Structure formats: structure tokens, C-alpha cells
Amino acid sequence: MTQPPTIKQSYIDLLGMELICAAPKCRHSKLLPLQNFADDDTVITIAKRARCSKCGGKSVNVAPRWRPMKGSGLPV
Ligand SMILES: [Zn+2]
Numbered sequence: 001m002t003q004p005p006t007i008k009q010s011y012i013d014l015l016g017m018e019l020i021c022a023a024p025k026c027r028h029s030k031l032l033p034l035q036n037f038a039d040d041d042t043v044i045t046i047a048k049r050a051r052c053s054k055c056g057g058k059s060v061n062v063a064p065r066w067r068p069m070k071g072s073g074l075p076v
Pocket of ligand 1: 021022023026027028052053054055056057
């Protein structure tokens, strides 16, 4: 079983972690900068600790936000 990379391993490529409440009526989301997390955090450990600040729900999805790669993708 492969482990998800830790924050430290992905630091250069990551902008932050987006936390999205899984409650269908809430869907509150927030992009948190990496400074909020420990070096050895992964999407799994963050999701375990996460709690929605709006509805208090403990089911929160964690989505890494990657830096756009140079020379790829469309300009926005
Ligand atoms: Zn919520």
C-alpha cells in the first residue's frame, strides 16, 4: 500500500490544502496555506483532524492545491 506524500515532500509543488465540508447542505470550503500543517501531515491525517468551522461537521474532504506548472495549461 502506498502512503500519500507528506506535506514536506510536496512542499515545493503545493499551494495549500483545500478543505471542503462533506455535508451536502453545507459544502463550506477553505484553502489553508501549508503553514497550518505539520511537515509529516498527509491528506489523510489532515482529514482526520478537520472539522467544519461552519456546521461543525467532522466529515471534511481534503484536496491538495498544486502550483500551476510552468509552460503548461492555459493562461487565465
Ligand atoms: Zn460544514
